[in-house]
Amino acid sequence: MKNVLFVITKSEIGGAQKFVKEQVDILTSAGFNCYLATNRAGWLTETTGGKIRESLIDAGIESRLSPQYLIRLKSFIRSNNIGLVICNSANGGLYGRLAARFAGTRSIYVTHGWSSVYNGGLISIVFNKVERFLSTLSDGVLCVSQNDLKIAKETIGIKPSRLKVILNSIYPCKAGTPRAASADRPVRVLTVCRLSHPKLPEMLAEAMEGIADATLTIVGDGNKMTELREIINSRQLTNLELKGEIPFFQDFLSYDIFALVSKSEGLPLSALEAMSAGLAIVISDVGGCSELIRENGELIDNNVPAIKQGIVSCMNNLEKFQRNSSRFFSENFDLNKNSSMYISYYNLIAGWS
CATH class of the missing domain: 3.40.50.2000 (Glycogen Phosphorylase B;)
Structure with a gap:
């Protein structure tokens, strides 16, 4: 046995x-x-x-x-x-x-x-x-x-x-309805993580300020939730949505870009899930994260200007990065x-x- x-x-x-x-x-x-x-x-x-x-x-x-x-x-x-x-x-x-x-x-x-x-x-x-x-x-x-x-x-x-x-x-994510590309809708950015150390969702939220043609959805819960609410209210950010924890979240296909800002990672499975759904990736240059980027997104430093630049770059190269994410996942992480x-x-x- x-x-x-x-x-x-x-x-x-x-x-x-x-x-x-x-x-x-x-x-x-x-x-x-x-x-x-x-x-x-x-x-x-x-x-x-x-x-x-x-x-x-x-x-x-x-x-x-x-x-x-x-x-x-x-x-x-x-x-x-x-x-x-x-x-x-x-x-x-x-x-x-x-x-x-x-x-x-x-x-x-x-x-x-x-x-x-x-x-x-x-x-x-x-x-x-x-x-x-x-x-x-x-x-x-x-x-x-x-x-x-x-x-x-x-x-x-x-x-x-x-x-x-x-x-x-991981097994590829197939659940959800793909969101059709359209020039007249905002680009949808997603992060899925615990809202606690070592993750930095507050920095990601701050980076969204001034990106008028994109929205950010934050899925997760933790001790940084209060800080995130304060950032949204104090800066009057209307392009952010806090979903809280969704235990069996699989709706990656409804989004365009996946962002993960963190002080430390191994090889994050949430980013792999997003890649399997064909999302462009914005991810911190920590741990093994650099091994997930092959012309499918941007590797970033943990500061607001770098995060903002990474998101904008993905928006400008969206179709290319999404296509490369799907291929890179299929070849290496399925x-x-x-x-x-x-x-x-x-x-x-x-x-x-």
């Missing part, structure tokens, strides 16, 4: 959670048995519920260091005869790798961007040493971008023999084409034929 446990700190909607959800899809379709360990019921448990054999729902995973949770996770691994633990997020990576080692089970850590690097200063030095140590406990480190691989080798110091790159892949790479890697690490 090929029993795989996914460990992730939070069940709320996000890029790492979407990664886990679609990995569960491809593995269950290939005959694997999937299990889940996370903090509480939420988006991830709802979207995977019918395909998960058993779950460990335990808020203890949110604690920085809980020996009690570590013991419960190790027991869960042993009692379900788990052959491979796939760890996601900071706490999930810590507990998953330790519990797998104590249970005598093989494990993989999926990077989703190196948060240990982005903290900066002395904290980064400490966290990088922790990551280097934890990498010795796992049997593989799966990097979601070439940038993550470079950081793993050059900054953190993980042995190359433990590293593997498979660029983030999970329908790339699922076998994940399955082969998991089989290799677990020692399954």
Whole structure:
């Protein structure tokens, strides 16, 4: 029996959670048995519920260091005869790798961007040493971008023999009604993200000021929602709309440009969803984001003038960028084409034929 446990700190909607959800899809379709360990019921448990054999729902995973949770996770691994633990997020990576080692089970850590690097200063030095140590406990480190691989080798110091790159892949977005091009309508810009650190939706909102022939729709929720409302009201921005969180948002086809402004990213799945729907991309030059731009949008610095310039450039090259987004996604990031790479890697690490 090929029993795989996914460990992730939070069940709320996000890029790492979407990664886990679609990995569960491809593995269950290939005959694997999937299990889940996370903090509480939420988006991830709802979207995977019918395909998960058993779950460990335990808020203890949110604690920085809980020996009690570590013991419960190790027991869960042993009692379900788990052959491979796939760890996601900071706490999930810590507990998953330790519990797998104590249970005598093989494990993989999926990077989703190196948060240990982005903290900066002395904290980064400490966290990088922790990551280097934890990498010795796992049997593989799966990097979601070439940038993550470079950081793993050059900054953190993980042995190359433990590293593997498979660029983030998703199923293409097909839901929604495409919005027909028209010279007499505003260009529709979309962002989908958590409205909290490290995202910078407030900077994107400020950049929309003065772009009269474009609108911005912000999908998401978080502690920056109040700040966004204040920006809209104080600047009397009539071309912004706050949608709040939409748990199963798929309506990318109704928009023209996707913008993601952030201090740190791995290889953002929301941008891949937008590319699969043929949207031009405006994205911060952080993490692996540069790997998503091939004449299909603009890579930007995190300041208002650069964001504004990126949006205007996409508006001026809209058809070309949209066409290139669709093609670039299809050639490199379509999970329908790339699922076998994940399955082969998991089989290799677990020692399954």
